[in-house]
Amino acid sequence: MVSHHRIAHYAESPAATAPPVVHRASSVTSTARSSTRRHRHARSHHGGSVGSHSQNEFPVFSITGDVDIVIQSASGRRETRYVLHRLILSQCSGFFEAGMRAEWSGRLAGPDSAVGLARINENDNVTVTSSSRAISQERRPSFEQQPKKKWSYVLDWTATGDDEPPMLVQREQGPPTLFGNSSDTVYSDRPPPIRNKPPASNENFFRSMTNFSSLNLTSSTQPSAPAEPGDEVLKDYDNLFRTMYQYTPVLDSVNIATAYTECKALLHLADMYDALEIVGSRVDHHLLRFGARLFKQIAKYPPSYLKLGYLARSRVIFSEAMIHVVGQWPTAAPQLRGGGVDSAVMDLVEDKVDELRELEERVEAKLWRLTLTTSRGERVTPTNDYLSWLAISLFRSWFADNTTPALAPILKDSSRQNSSHSSTGSRPSSHSRHAPPSNNQRAPPPQLPPTGRVYRLLGSTVPTAYLSSDEIKRFLKSQPDLYSRDNLRRLERRVSEVKHLARDAVTPLMRNFLELDLAAFGPAGLGYLTCTRLVDGDITWE
Numbered sequence: 001m002v003s004h005h006r007i008a009h010y011a012e013s014p015a016a017t018a019p020p021v022v023h024r025a026s027s028v029t030s031t032a033r034s035s036t037r038r039h040r041h042a043r044s045h046h047g048g049s050v051g052s053h054s055q056n057e058f059p060v061f062s063i064t065g066d067v068d069i070v071i072q073s074a075s076g077r078r079e080t081r082y083v084l085h086r087l088i089l090s091q092c093s094g095f096f097e098a099g100m101r102a103e104w105s106g107r108l109a110g111p112d113s114a115v116g117l118a119r120i121n122e123n124d125n126v127t128v129t130s131s132s133r134a135i136s137q138e139r140r141p142s143f144e145q146q147p148k149k150k151w152s153y154v155l156d157w158t159a160t161g162d163d164e165p166p167m168l169v170q171r172e173q174g175p176p177t178l179f180g181n182s183s184d185t186v187y188s189d190r191p192p193p194i195r196n197k198p199p200a201s202n203e204n205f206f207r208s209m210t211n212f213s214s215l216n217l218t219s220s221t222q223p224s225a226p227a228e229p230g231d232e233v234l235k236d237y238d239n240l241f242r243t244m245y246q247y248t249p250v251l252d253s254v255n256i257a258t259a260y261t262e263c264k265a266l267l268h269l270a271d272m273y274d275a276l277e278i279v280g281s282r283v284d285h286h287l288l289r290f291g292a293r294l295f296k297q298i299a300k301y302p303p304s305y306l307k308l309g310y311l312a313r314s315r316v317i318f319s320e321a322m323i324h325v326v327g328q329w330p331t332a333a334p335q336l337r338g339g340g341v342d343s344a345v346m347d348l349v350e351d352k353v354d355e356l357r358e359l360e361e362r363v364e365a366k367l368w369r370l371t372l373t374t375s376r377g378e379r380v381t382p383t384n385d386y387l388s389w390l391a392i393s394l395f396r397s398w399f400a401d402n403t404t405p406a407l408a409p410i411l412k413d414s415s416r417q418n419s420s421h422s423s424t425g426s427r428p429s430s431h432s433r434h435a436p437p438s439n440n441q442r443a444p445p446p447q448l449p450p451t452g453r454v455y456r457l458l459g460s461t462v463p464t465a466y467l468s469s470d471e472i473k474r475f476l477k478s479q480p481d482l483y484s485r486d487n488l489r490r491l492e493r494r495v496s497e498v499k500h501l502a503r504d505a506v507t508p509l510m511r512n513f514l515e516l517d518l519a520a521f522g523p524a525g526l527g528y529l530t531c532t533r534l535v536d537g538d539i540t541w542e
Contacts, residue, residue, distance in 0.1 A: 058084075058241075058242075058247065059081075059082045059084070059238075060081065060083045061084060062083055064085065065083035065084055065085055066085060066151065067083070067084045067085065067086050067096075067100070067150070067153070068082075068083055068150060068151070068152040068153070069082040069083075069152075069168065069241075070082075070152075071155050071233075071237045071238075072154070072155050072157075073231060073234060074157055078231065080234055082241055084244075084245075086100050088245065089244065092243075093273045093274055093275040093278075094275070095273040095274050095275075099170055100151050152170070153169065154169060155167075155168055155233075156169040164272075165233050165265075165269055166233060232265065235262075236262075236265050238250070239251070239262075239266050240266065240269055240270060240273070240275065243266075243279050244278060248282070249266065249282055249283075251263060251266075251283075251286050256290050256293050256297050259286065259290070260287075260297070260304075260305075263283045264308055266279060266283060267280065267283055267308065267311040268311075276311060276312075277313070279312075280311065280312040280313040280314065281313070283308075283312040284313070284314035284316070287314070287317065288314075292516075292517070295514070295516040298321050298324065299324055302321045302332060303325060304335075305317055305320070305321040306321035306322060306325055306332075306336070306345070307339065307341060309321055310341075310345055310540070313541050315539060318534075319534045320516070322348070322349070322532065322534060323513055323530050323532045324526075325349060326352045326353050326532045327356075327526070327529045327530055327532065329349070329353045336349065342540070344540040352538075355532075356532060359508060359509065359531070360451065360455075360509065363505055363506055363508060367399060367502060367506070368396070368399075370392070370395070370498060370501050370502060371392055372385075372388045372391065372392060372494060372497060372498065380392065386482075387482075387487060387491050387494060390475075390476075390491065391491055391497075391498055394475055394495065395498045395499075395502070398467055399454070402454045403454055451529075452525075453525075453528070455506050455509045455529060456523060456524045456529075458499075458503060458506045459503055459509065459510035460503075460523040463496070466499075467495055472488070472492055473488060476488055476491055509529055509531050511531040512525075513530060513531065513533045514530045518530070
């Protein structure tokens with residue numbers, strides 16, 4: 001202890017005070033540095049270094065992962081390993097949530113649970129003599145002492161259907177040993193997959209092991225390797241796990257046809273693992289980035305995109321495809337009824353078709369009742385205004401011709417005989433029996449004209465969409481006693497008035513709820529009606 005006299009002496013003599021102060025400061029500084037070094041050393045020892053952190057990331061969480069998944073190609077030459085988390089897999093997939101339960105995984109009372117129960121039972125008899133903190137510390141084993149429960153899955157190619165991808169089967173891991181797991185039990189009839197022999201040790205191999213996180217055995221690591229059967233399955237599984245960990249799936253962003261195929265396979269796989277809620281939004285976001293190209297593709301293949309939109313829970317894609325399907329009905333009926341579509345979707349399609357047919361019937365009744373009036377407000381007749389009555393007659397004749405199927409011929413063409421029959425009445429040859437029927441054998445049933453095209457023409461604002469000036473002129477020339485320049489102009493004017501009335505009548509059918517721009521398809525549009533609208537109550541999954 002320093003006395004007051006010595007302190008005063010040091011205060012009076014600055015030169016004398018310098019050495020002790022410097023000495024004490026240096027000692028304190030060195031003590032602080034050593035303490036800091038010890039503290040940093042302890043922190044790095046406890047938390048891990050940078051190298052260990054780099055190993056704990058997707059797709060291999062070597063430190064925190066507790067689910068080991070091995071995805072192998074059909075030939076067994078390519079293999080991808082994932083070490084993921086049970087918590088994330090269970091939250092994203094109903095398959096993993098049920099499969100890793102004790103009652104479903106086949107591990108009702110594993111060795112880990114027995115150890116935990118034994119420790120708790122031993123501590124139940126502790127006398128209450130110490131503090132509550134001590135008792136809780138005795139009953140709660142440390143993190144290092146708790147055995148880590150792990151799950152293992154492998155891809156089973158033996159139970160794969162014709163159009164179904166292989167499923168993961170659970171493999172029970174035995175007690176760990178110095179060299180890994182002592183025994184593995186696969187919950188299937190097939191033996192565990194045979195691992196290929198690792199390549200010979202070389203300098204490049206050990207250099208790559210320094211950054212283990214870069215080992216992603218997907219298509220990006222081997223771009224020059226030839227494609228093998230089952231490589232698409234590896235990509236689909238990789239996209240599935242990427243989506244679960246909020247990574248962007250690797251899907252084609254240039255070719256929309258390829259993107260559709262990849263998205264369809266990913267959705268089908270997500271449906272098998274009950275993970276559509278997670279994957280659907282990613283697929284929806286990826287396809288909508290194509291913009292107008294997507295809507296043109298939906299117009300080409302509406303049944304296919306209706307199924308995809310339903311699986312992806314995409315309101316935009318589902319509504320767009322539904323409008324095309326209803327407008328073209330029953331063209332898409334064979335693909336939907338035989339393609340395993342959900343019954344709720346089929347009920348919605350049929351309801352919307354009935355609504356559209358009822359609307360067409362109401363509009364058609366209005367069109368047949370269209371008429372013109374005279375200057376005194378009377379309906380035109382052949383007696384009070386013959387030219388106006390001709391304008392109404394011309395419009396009704398055009399509407400009937402374009403909405404009524406053509407009549408089948410009554411007489412058959414008997415001039416051509418079947419060349420397969422000989423004069424002796426022999427049976428036809430095998431070639432003639434398998435040949436397609438000729439025109440004189442059986443006439444096809446009359447096809448109903450597309451009424452959507454007719455209604456589109458009626459609702460068009462283009463004056464020459466139908467009943468042009470040339471057609472009106474030819475019609476009036478059929479009656480030479482009426483043909484004159486003044487009568488032609490008057491008839492054209494009255495036909496224009498009828499067109500205006502017809503345009504107002506078909507306004508409910510002219511609504512377009514598509515995202516696709518119909519301006520590039522001409523006055524007739526797509527040839528069918530696109531006025532179907534889906535409201536909030538029509539979306540089956542909401």
